[in-house]
Amino acid sequence: MKGERTRTATRAASEATQDDIVTAFQVDALDIRGRTVRLGPTLDALLAHHAYPPAVKRVVGEAVTLAVLLGSSLKFEGRFILQTQTDGPVDMVVADFVSPDKIRAYARYDADALAEAERRNETSPAALLGRGHLAMTIDQGISTNRYQGVVALDGSGLEAAAHEYFHQSEQIPTRVRLAVGEEMKPGGAESSWRAGGLLAQFLPQDASRARMADLSPGDAPEGVEEHKVDEDDAWVEARSLVGTLEDVELIDRDLSSERLLYRLFHERGVRVFDPLPIAARCSCSREKVSGVLASFGPEERREMIQDDGKVTVTCEFCGRTYKFTAEEVLGRVDG
Template sequence: MSKSEPSLRAVSDQAYDDIALPFAIEALDVRGRLVRLGPAIDEILTRHAYPPAIARLVGEAAALTALLGAALKSEGRLQLQTRSDGIVDMIVVDFDAPDRLRAFARFDEAKLVAAMPGAELLGRGHLALTIEQGSDVARYQGVVALEGQGLEEAAHQYFRQSEQIPTFVRLAVAESLTGAATNWRAGGLLLQFLPASIERQRRADLAPGDVPEGAIVPEILEDDAWAEAKALAATVEDHELVDPSLSSERLLYRLFHERGVTVFAPQSLRAACRCSDERIATMLRNFTQQERDDMVGDNGKIGVTCEFCSTYREFDPADFKESDA
């Protein structure tokens, strides 16, 4: 789950935002991470001024990406992307190790207005997780079908199908009013069952596949340690994952004190975009001259807005004119 065994951390009553906190429940052979997002997710969501329902979904996607991305090496990159026929037809979240997070969503405003309250925003399509861990490691992509389920269940399906590691995921997003402003918060909890014996990882929900009629299919019993870990984790409430006054250590103690939980050094997280003047200028040079001419606005400039951070930049078309030579 991590690139090296992190150093132990003393229990703290101080609540910190924008961190991923690794932990272990040795008695149950479980490793995990707890993510708490405050200013970082608030910056990402308020820059786009999403409607509340869309903001909550993007917040969940960002929390899930942070949970997974925090395990990468310092040069790694993880991208979560959904494509579907739902109200939200695309979400993209990037995590650039060790700490940078950015996200955006594309949605149909007319469909959102017409939808019933609480309607499912993700339709039928797919969720893809793409992992890059440096030039010496092959790029990996796992894909799961979206059939109306939420991101939590899609994450569970991903781990069942792609990683084949028993995994539990919980996500929560909340908005709070501070004065006249709305502040967004998000949290996530991830547990993975990693016993020394692979045989113990066999799960009761594995499909037996096609078998001859009348054949006896042996019953697959879920490991008691993993069943207990999931039961304890399932008691977590949404408000606990996003409570700014509850420290991550105290939350983990609430959940797992009966078995003992060890926490390690936290990893800081922040909202940060990859875009820059140089990157966009390079992108513009890859277009043909005619395409760039078509981009020129009424003010005589080429205007470009970053989908992730909403930063608007203007460029002089003369800087990209092709030489006659």
């Protein structure tokens, strides 16, 4: 991965904690590669642009963490876009990662449906997303076709959807853990938000060791046996270890990423790579917004002009507002 340098010397895991980073790791004895993510101020900066209720902030936090886990694996300059379209109170979430280190996010929710979900005490991120689909898009620029993978969201949340995606699209045994928490401050000070995640993938040199069972046949005729494959012992061990992770470990500000990885894999030995920083940064600009306006027809642009003779555009991601005169929008010069 770009910017990584292997630390080959055997040493104790660093106790130094650091937020807003991605740390790649490798467990050679188990043929495991993966990444951990720790987000603090960056997540707060993303959420500060919108007055989301706490339950919606948790959904956004999970989506951002998953987008960083997946997008940070890009080995080229490009964009990874994670987007949900569902029937839940939070019916759309977009997390947009621009390699190597920029993230922005936006969510749309129905306030009335959210209030009803809170009344029923059904406010987990999985419940608020509901059912629909998760699309993951890799965009390398205008000279290259986009790649998009789509997987169903069946009410089980983003972790389960990620597992299903790697099963059906990539055929790579994968485990993902996501956690988001609100950190309350003493004295009534404004709370802060933290998120953490871990992705582990089984990537042996002998690809036959990573064989996976076929997808469920669904309504196959009675008597048809489901395809089964014995999982490799190394992957069974790694998957079990990842399953022991507690949410609090992923977001604990006093537990470094290296110490977390050591807790999981110290018996097998784990190699870590230099962490890469992550920052909240929107890619909008006046020039880009102007280009979008120019893509509309003359009549559509005239309808956009407000009573004050201006067109106002607000970025849904960062809340920045851009104002254009009627002459700028219509392409005319006054006088």
